[in-house]
Amino acid sequence: xxxxxxxxxxxxxxxxxxxxxxxxxxxxxxxxxxxxxxxxxxxxxxxxxxxxxxxxxxxxxxxxxxxxxxxxxxxxxxxxxxxxxxxxxxxxxxxxxxxxxxxxxxxxxxxxxxxxxxxxxxxxxxxxxxxxxxxxxxxxxxxxxxxxxxxxxxxxxxxxxxxxxxxxxxxxxxxxxxxxxxxxxxxxxxxxxxxxxxxxxxxxxxxxxxxxxxxxxxxxxxxxxxxxxxxxxxxxxxxxxxxxxxxxxxxxxxxxxxxxxxxxxxxxxxxxxxxxxxxxxx
Amino acid sequence: xxxxxxxxxxxxxxxxxxxxxxxxxxxxxxxxxxxxxxxxxxxxxxxxxxxxxxxxxxxxxxxxxxxxxxxxxxxxxxxxxxxxxxxxxxxxxxxxxxxxxxxxxxxxxxxxxxxxxxxxxxxxxxxxxxxxxxxxxxxxxxxxxxxxxxxxxxxxxxxxxxxxxxxxxxx
Numbered sequence: 001x002x003x004x005x006x007x008x009x010x011x012x013x014x015x016x017x018x019x020x021x022x023x024x025x026x027x028x029x030x031x032x033x034x035x036x037x038x039x040x041x042x043x044x045x046x047x048x049x050x051x052x053x054x055x056x057x058x059x060x061x062x063x064x065x066x067x068x069x070x071x072x073x074x075x076x077x078x079x080x081x082x083x084x085x086x087x088x089x090x091x092x093x094x095x096x097x098x099x100x101x102x103x104x105x106x107x108x109x110x111x112x113x114x115x116x117x118x119x120x121x122x123x124x125x126x127x128x129x130x131x132x133x134x135x136x137x138x139x140x141x142x143x144x145x146x147x148x149x150x151x152x153x154x155x156x157x158x159x160x161x162x163x164x165x166x167x168x169x170x171x172x173x174x175x176x177x178x179x180x181x182x183x184x185x186x187x188x189x190x191x192x193x194x195x196x197x198x199x200x201x202x203x204x205x206x207x208x209x210x211x212x213x214x215x216x217x218x219x220x221x222x223x224x225x226x227x228x229x230x231x232x233x234x235x236x237x238x239x240x241x242x243x244x245x246x247x248x249x250x251x252x253x254x255x256x257x258x259x260x261x262x263x264x265x266x267x268x269x270x271x272x273x274x275x276x277x278x279x280x281x282x
Numbered sequence: 283x284x285x286x287x288x289x290x291x292x293x294x295x296x297x298x299x300x301x302x303x304x305x306x307x308x309x310x311x312x313x314x315x316x317x318x319x320x321x322x323x324x325x326x327x328x329x330x331x332x333x334x335x336x337x338x339x340x341x342x343x344x345x346x347x348x349x350x351x352x353x354x355x356x357x358x359x360x361x362x363x364x365x366x367x368x369x370x371x372x373x374x375x376x377x378x379x380x381x382x383x384x385x386x387x388x389x390x391x392x393x394x395x396x397x398x399x400x401x402x403x404x405x406x407x408x409x410x411x412x413x414x415x416x417x418x419x420x421x422x423x424x425x426x427x428x429x430x431x432x433x434x435x436x437x438x439x440x441x442x443x444x445x446x447x448x449x450x451x452x453x
Contacts, residue, residue: 006365058368061401065334066361066369069405072332174337 002109004082007062012036012049019045026111027138030056031091031104056102063088073190074166085110085171085179110171112179116140117147120264121155123274124148127262128156130233132254134241135266141236142168142212144264144272146181148234149210153182160234161186161206163196163222169212197222201229210234220253227259241265289448296444300437307433311426313349313384318419320346320354321396325412328405335369335401336361353380373397388422 001022005013008028016022020040027039030051038045063082064071071080079089091104124131131148135141146169152160164170164187170177172189181187186204188196193211200206209226211219214237226233237251242263245251254260266272320342327333327341339358343351357376364372377383377393385393392415399411 061369062364064401065336066401067332067334067338068402069328069408070332070334072404174333 002082002086002111003084004059004063004086004088004107005109007059009049009052009055009058012047012051012055015047015049019047025109027109028107029104030059030107032056051105056105059105059107060088060090060102079166081167081171083171083173083178085168087166087168110168110179111143112146112150113140113143114147114150114180117144117151120144120148120272120274121151123262123264124152124156127276128232129261130227130259131235131262131264132260133234133236133264133266133272134239134245135236135272136240136268137238139266139268140270141266144266145169145210145212145234145236146179149185150180150182152208152234153184157184158207159184159186159205160208160210161188161200161204162210163191163193163200164189164212165191165193165196166212169210192218194218194222197226201226201231206231208232208234212236213238214254215250217250217253220250223254223259224257227257233260235260292448293444293446296440296448297437300434300440304430304434304437307426307430309384310386310389311423311430314386314389314419314423314426316347316350317383317385317389317393318416318423320350321412321416321419325409325416328412329409332405350383353377353383356380369401370397373400386422386426389419392418392422 002025005022005025008016013022016025016038020038020043024041025038026042029037032053033050036047036049036051038047060068060080063080063086064075065083068075074080075090079087081087087108087110089106089108090102092102093100120131133141133145149160149162149169152158160182162169162181162185164172167189169179170181170185170187170189171179172187175189177185177187186200186206188200197209197211200209209231211222211233212235214220214223214235223233223235237245239245239248239251242265245255262274262276264272264274323342323345324338327338333341336358339354339361343354343358346354353376356379357373360372360376361369374394374397377390382390383393396412396415400408403411
């Protein structure tokens with residue numbers, strides 16, 4: 001069970017235990033004075049427990065190791081990551097670039113699923129090229145990418161560097177990855193994606209670079225620079241499917257420049273489809 | 283001769299009483315100084331490394347004076363294991379368990395003020411809060427030092443005068 005769950009109010013924990021297996025919890029949404037929502041084994045449940053201010057404060061304190069100053073960079077971006085890799089999103093009022101008066105928390109529980117990328121690895125063996133993982137939010141892109149990183153490192157035996165800007169892939173605490181990302185994996189946590197990727201490229205001599213969630217033009221620039229340096233990429237992107245890639249300007253650039261050659265599409269039910277991007281698009 | 287020896291012994295014991303009275307004040311002064319120095323280290327670590335509190339306390343337990351090391355080690359351990367209390371409550375309890383760290387009442391008030399805000403601010407405000415509390419401890423240290431100097435002189439004078447008086451009476 002994730003450590004952060006031990007800080008939930010006892011009444012909520014009791015209700016959760018009655019209605020679901022805490023070991024299978026995927027998400028918990030706490031909203032001030034409103035009913036709590038939980039997602040367990042892809043099933044959404046509304047619980048009777050209504051979050052109080054004190055609950056949100058206690059959870060946030062615990063999530064940041066009783067040190068808001070240690071997580072301030074991320075809190076300004078609306079989230080923080082616990083030391084066992086759970087991500088907590090925040091809502092409230094944005095003042096001076098930081099969220100104050102926190103009114104809601106979304107706890108996403110990180111759970112590595114070993115072996116989920118077996119098929120993807122076989123595809124990479126046949127076609128060891130840059131690979132993009134596509135899917136809707138919450139469909140398991142990060143889980144798949146994490147396992148793929150581990151397998152590229154341990155089973156393919158290649159050096160892979162991870163630019164883990166949001167601490168979701170390796171969940172590093174004080175610099176040490178808390179989730180298994182493989183023996184030959186170098187992790188750079190935090191920072192700006194573009195800077196992190198370039199630092200890894202210059203200093204760690206990687207054969208692969210992995211990033212989670214390409215969302216901006218700066219991310220695309222970083223991908224381009226890597227691709228043209230002979231490094232292969234593993235990345236994820238929010239998109240419902242291949243067609244979305246051509247609709248969204250950020251991804252359209254990626255497609256036009258042919259940075260990725262393999263595509264993995266997740267269907268949201270735990271299945272994925274692997275295809276060569278170039279052949280189909282041609 | 284016996285009178286002389288008796289007079290010297292009584293004089294010495296009077297001085298010893300004076301010294302032991304001032305020893306308590308010296309211990310309090312040392313406790314305040316050590317605590318102030320540890321907060322200076324804490325301030326550096328918050329500003330430059332932004333270590334979370336449990337890790338920060340663990341580092342301080344290795345770097346601070348022997349008198350404070352057990353407190354910081356205990357605090358780090360308790361924060362790691364804490365599930366239900368606020369950090370403030372955990373730290374105050376650790377202080378109590380460590381015999382108030384030998385601090386005088388004003389020092390304990392500084393402790394409470396610190397624990398009330400520790401970890402609840404961004405790094406700039408946290409460093410500022412620490413600076414303010416270090417300033418208060420500096421003032422307290424100055425006062426205690428002055429008290430100690432005055433008391434030491436007073437006890438010394440009392441011891442010597444008492445000894446002389448007894449010597450005169452006896453001789």
